[in-house]
Amino acid sequence: MTDSSAAHLQTQLTDRMRGSRWSRIEVVESIGSTNADLVARASGDPAAVAGHVLIALEQTAGRGRHTRAWESPAGAQLAMSVAVGVPRPTAALGWLSLLAGIAVSAAIEEVCEPLRQTPGQVNLKWPNDVLIDDRKVAGILAEFVAAGAGDGQAAGSGTAVIGLGINTAMTEEQFPVPTATSLSVAAGQSVDHADLAVAVLTSLDDLLTLWPDRLPDIATRYRAQSGTLGSQVKLILPGDKEIVGVAEEIDAAGRIVVNTGSEKVVAAAGDVTHLR
Numbered sequence: 001m002t003d004s005s006a007a008h009l010q011t012q013l014t015d016r017m018r019g020s021r022w023s024r025i026e027v028v029e030s031i032g033s034t035n036a037d038l039v040a041r042a043s044g045d046p047a048a049v050a051g052h053v054l055i056a057l058e059q060t061a062g063r064g065r066h067t068r069a070w071e072s073p074a075g076a077q078l079a080m081s082v083a084v085g086v087p088r089p090t091a092a093l094g095w096l097s098l099l100a101g102i103a104v105s106a107a108i109e110e111v112c113e114p115l116r117q118t119p120g121q122v123n124l125k126w127p128n129d130v131l132i133d134d135r136k137v138a139g140i141l142a143e144f145v146a147a148g149a150g151d152g153q154a155a156g157s158g159t160a161v162i163g164l165g166i167n168t169a170m171t172e173e174q175f176p177v178p179t180a181t182s183l184s185v186a187a188g189q190s191v192d193h194a195d196l197a198v199a200v201l202t203s204l205d206d207l208l209t210l211w212p213d214r215l216p217d218i219a220t221r222y223r224a225q226s227g228t229l230g231s232q233v234k235l236i237l238p239g240d241k242e243i244v245g246v247a248e249e250i251d252a253a254g255r256i257v258v259n260t261g262s263e264k265v266v267a268a269a270g271d272v273t274h275l276r
């Protein structure tokens, strides 16, 4: 029988990620929110938490974008947060969550053979929803904790906590919305959480070597994986204003640029629907 305990997963991951930027990997059976936990730790000692990874087999108060709740039923999702040191102020902070989307979609394609066969079947909806056949399989929430005045770090520096939830074994009955999916439903394959976590952490490690100095290289990879860029989209902006247009590009700050025909709207946040 395979050992699916938190302690076993932690030992496997610590072993397999040795030598990477991920200096400490912790796996817990249950937690409120892995993001909330790392954010709290980063607020106490920002420098000490960079490189930490926290995984939970279950979250009881998972956090989604726009203060929504996020469901993480026991054993059915890879729920993981990583802490990344941000040593100096940068306008490219928004790219961290986009970069995480690339890492997640690449990892899914790596571990799910059936999904690798059809390029574009796994794609990204701006900013960082990971879709399979237009249904959401993974979400990402990046939060920034600025270093306090007394931390001895440069102003504008801090820690980014990037949280990601990948629905691995969730069933149709467990989906919070009909537009959700999981790897088992979409690919008909059960995925080993250790293999998936290693693939995500390795890909993140690689992509972070390009951030923030080589944004064009990250942008090229984002565009290749994006279902949004070049498409006709509906964008609901904070405050509920709706626009329709072609998603043309992502700017240096990670904002989407939508051309409505009469103007170019640049948005840092919002909800996109792909129209075609």
Ligand SMILES: O=C(O)CCCC[C@@H]1SC[C@@H]2NC(=O)N[C@@H]21
Pocket: 032, 033, 034, 035, 036, 059, 061, 062, 063, 064, 065, 066, 068, 070, 072, 078, 079, 080, 081, 129, 138, 139, 140, 141, 163, 164, 165
């Ligand atoms: O699409 C979204 O709304 C973002 C969802 C992010 C969920 C992950 S699960 C691990 C980490 N901990 C949380 O509380 N949220 C993120």
